[in-house]
Amino acid sequence: MKKVVQLILVILALILLLLGMDRYMTQSSSHSAEGTLTIYNWGDYIDPSLITAFEKETGLQVIYETFDSNEAMYTKVQQGGTAYDIVIPSEYMIERMIDEDLLYKLDDSKIEGMDHLIEDFRELPFDPGNQYSVPYFWGTLGIIYNDKMIAPDEITSWEDLWKPEYQNNLLLIDGAREIVGLTLQNLGYSLNSKNPTELKEAKDKMSTLAPNVKAIVADEIKMYMIQEEAPIAVTFSGEAADMMTENEHLHYVLPKEGSNLWFDNMVIPKNAQNLEGAYAFISFMLRPENATLNAEYIGYSSPNQTAIEHYLDKEIVNDEQFYPPLDNIKNLEVYENLGQEFIEVYNDLFLEFKMN
Amino acid sequence: MRKNNSEVSVQKQDTLLMFPYVMWIVLFVLAPIFLLVYQSLLNVDGAFTFENILRYFTSVTYLSMTFQSFLYAGLITLVTLIISYPAAYILTKTEHKELWRMLLILPTWINILLKAYAFIGILSQSGIVNRFLDFIGIGRQQILFTNFSFLLVASYIELPFMMMPIMNAISEIDPSLIQASHDLGANTWATIRKVILPLSMNGVRSGVQAVFIPSLSLFMLTRLIGGNRVITLGTAIEQHFLVTQNWGMGSTIGIILIVLMFIVIKLTSNKKARRGVSND
Numbered sequence: 001m002k003k004v005v006q007l008i009l010v011i012l013a014l015i016l017l018l019l020g021m022d023r024y025m026t027q028s029s030s031h032s033a034e035g036t037l038t039i040y041n042w043g044d045y046i047d048p049s050l051i052t053a054f055e056k057e058t059g060l061q062v063i064y065e066t067f068d069s070n071e072a073m074y075t076k077v078q079q080g081g082t083a084y085d086i087v088i089p090s091e092y093m094i095e096r097m098i099d100e101d102l103l104y105k106l107d108d109s110k111i112e113g114m115d116h117l118i119e120d121f122r123e124l125p126f127d128p129g130n131q132y133s134v135p136y137f138w139g140t141l142g143i144i145y146n147d148k149m150i151a152p153d154e155i156t157s158w159e160d161l162w163k164p165e166y167q168n169n170l171l172l173i174d175g176a177r178e179i180v181g182l183t184l185q186n187l188g189y190s191l192n193s194k195n196p197t198e199l200k201e202a203k204d205k206m207s208t209l210a211p212n213v214k215a216i217v218a219d220e221i222k223m224y225m226i227q228e229e230a231p232i233a234v235t236f237s238g239e240a241a242d243m244m245t246e247n248e249h250l251h252y253v254l255p256k257e258g259s260n261l262w263f264d265n266m267v268i269p270k271n272a273q274n275l276e277g278a279y280a281f282i283s284f285m286l287r288p289e290n291a292t293l294n295a296e297y298i299g300y301s302s303p304n305q306t307a308i309e310h311y312l313d314k315e316i317v318n319d320e321q322f323y324p325p326l327d328n329i330k331n332l333e334v335y336e337n338l339g340q341e342f343i344e345v346y347n348d349l350f351l352e353f354k355m356n
Numbered sequence: 357m358r359k360n361n362s363e364v365s366v367q368k369q370d371t372l373l374m375f376p377y378v379m380w381i382v383l384f385v386l387a388p389i390f391l392l393v394y395q396s397l398l399n400v401d402g403a404f405t406f407e408n409i410l411r412y413f414t415s416v417t418y419l420s421m422t423f424q425s426f427l428y429a430g431l432i433t434l435v436t437l438i439i440s441y442p443a444a445y446i447l448t449k450t451e452h453k454e455l456w457r458m459l460l461i462l463p464t465w466i467n468i469l470l471k472a473y474a475f476i477g478i479l480s481q482s483g484i485v486n487r488f489l490d491f492i493g494i495g496r497q498q499i500l501f502t503n504f505s506f507l508l509v510a511s512y513i514e515l516p517f518m519m520m521p522i523m524n525a526i527s528e529i530d531p532s533l534i535q536a537s538h539d540l541g542a543n544t545w546a547t548i549r550k551v552i553l554p555l556s557m558n559g560v561r562s563g564v565q566a567v568f569i570p571s572l573s574l575f576m577l578t579r580l581i582g583g584n585r586v587i588t589l590g591t592a593i594e595q596h597f598l599v600t601q602n603w604g605m606g607s608t609i610g611i612i613l614i615v616l617m618f619i620v621i622k623l624t625s626n627k628k629a630r631r632g633v634s635n636d
Contacts, residue, residue, distance in 0.1 A: 069598065176599065214498070215584060216579075216583060217580075217583055220580065224480070227482050229480050340400050340601075343599075343600050343601075344602060351595065354584050354587050354591070355417060355587055
C-alpha cells in the first residue's frame, strides 16, 4: 500500500513538473491574446515564410492550427471551443456555414486586392459576389497516371477508367461525392444530381467499375503513386501537382467529360476575436507577390489573376491540366450542398460500391 | 480482539478505494452507452424514431457488412489461436519465460498506426517482400490491398492479446498434475489433451474474447492495408459520424456491435469450467 502511494506521488510530481515547464515555455513564446491571429487551415497548406512575413509586417502573433477534413473543421467551429479568426474550408462547406449563419459577412472596404481575383470566380453559386469568402486555392478532380505503364493519350476521359485492361489497376480517392460525381459526369449528368433515375443509373455504372479498382484510399494515394504501387489514380489536381514533383513519370489528365471545380476559400467565423487582423490577413494573401509565393510552395492553382499573368512561371500557368481555359467552365461543376437526405443517398451508393 | 472495529474500517476503506473505479464505470462506460442508445433513437432532425434500427435490419448492405465483419473477425481469431496455443505451450516450457513474455508484449507498445504504415512499407510493390520474390524469380505480386494482407496484419496486431492469456493459463497449471498424469501412464499427447488443454480453456476463452471483439470493428486497417476492399461495421460507423453526420444511424450500428459483443462473451464464457479451476 505504501509503495502504491509512493508511486502515485512520484507520477503526480512528474506531471506537475512537466505541466509547469509547458506553461513556462508557452508563456515565454506568446504575447497577450490581443495581438494574436488564430488561423485554422488544412495541413501543410501555406508557405510558412508568409506567416513569418505577416507577423513581421503587422506585429501580430499567428497561432496556426490545422484540420484534415471539412467535417472535422465544421464540428470544431460550430461548437466554438476555440475562436478562430480565419478558416479555410471548401465550397460546399462554406455554403452550409453560410446557411447556418456561422460566418461574418465580409466588409469589402476593409479588404484590399479583391480585384486581383479571376473574374469568373467572383460569381460562384456557393457564395455569389464573394460576400462571405475569398478564394485561396482552386482546382479540379482528375486522373493521374504513370507513363511507365500507361501510354500518353491512352487516358483522356472518365470513361477510360472502365477499360477492361485496367483490371485491378485503379486507386480511387475515398470520397462519396468524388466517385459518385465522376460517374454521373461520365453519364452526362450533373454531379449535383438529385434525380433518382440518374442516381440509379450511376449506381449500376459504378458496380461495373469495381473490378478495375485496386484500392480506395485517402491521403495515402500520394505515397502510393510516387512509389508506383499502381499505374492510375483518381485524385485532386493539387495533390497531383505534389506527386508530379516527386516522380517525373506521373501525369495529370483533366477528363474531357468535365470535372469538379473545387475551391478552398478564406472565411471569418462569427466568433472571431480579431476582425481587423483577419481582414489584414486576407488582404495580405491577396497581394500578387504573396499569392505567387504560396502557389509556388503548395503547387495548387492560384485564383489570383494578376499573379497568374505577371508573376507565376509561364510554364505552370500555360499547363491546361492545371489552369484549364475558363471559357470552358460549363464543363467544370462546383459541388453544391446536397442537403442531409442526398448526402446520405450518395454515401449509401458509395458504401454499396465499396462492398462490391 | 478488535476484530469488529478493524472490519468496519476495512469496509470503509474498501468503499473509498472503489470510488474512482465506480466513477470511471459510470462516466466512461454506462453514460456513453446510455447516450449511444439515446442517439440511436433519434433521426437526423433530432426527432424520436425507430427508423434507424429498421433501416439496419432491412438493408442488404448493412446485413452483409455485418456478416463480413463476423467472417473476418472469426478468421483473425482462428489464425491467432492456431499460432498462439502451441507457441504458448512451448514458451512456458522454455528457460527464459519472462524474456519471451517481454518480447511478446513489446510490439503492443508501438502505436497501431505506425505498425500499419510499417506493413505498407513491407508489403507494397517496392517493399522488401516483393524485392525478395523478384530476386528468387517469382516476380512481384500484389500483396497490399488483398484479403490475405488484411488477415496477416490484423492477426499480427492481435496476436499478443491471444498469446498472453493462454500463456498465463498454462503456466498456472500445477506441475504435479502433469507429473501425476505421466505417473498414471498417460503419454505426452494424452497429457496435453486430457490435462493441459481442459485446464487452459479459460485462457483460450479470454484470448478469443480479447481478439474477436476488437476485430469486429477494425476500420483503419481495412483502409490502410485492405484498401477498403474489406469492409467492416467500423467503416460504416466512421462514415456516419464523420461524413454524413447522421449520428443516429452511427449510434445504431454501434449499439448493434455492443449487443453482438455481449452475445459473443456469453457464448464463450463457461461457468462450469470456471468453478472447476478455482482452487477454493
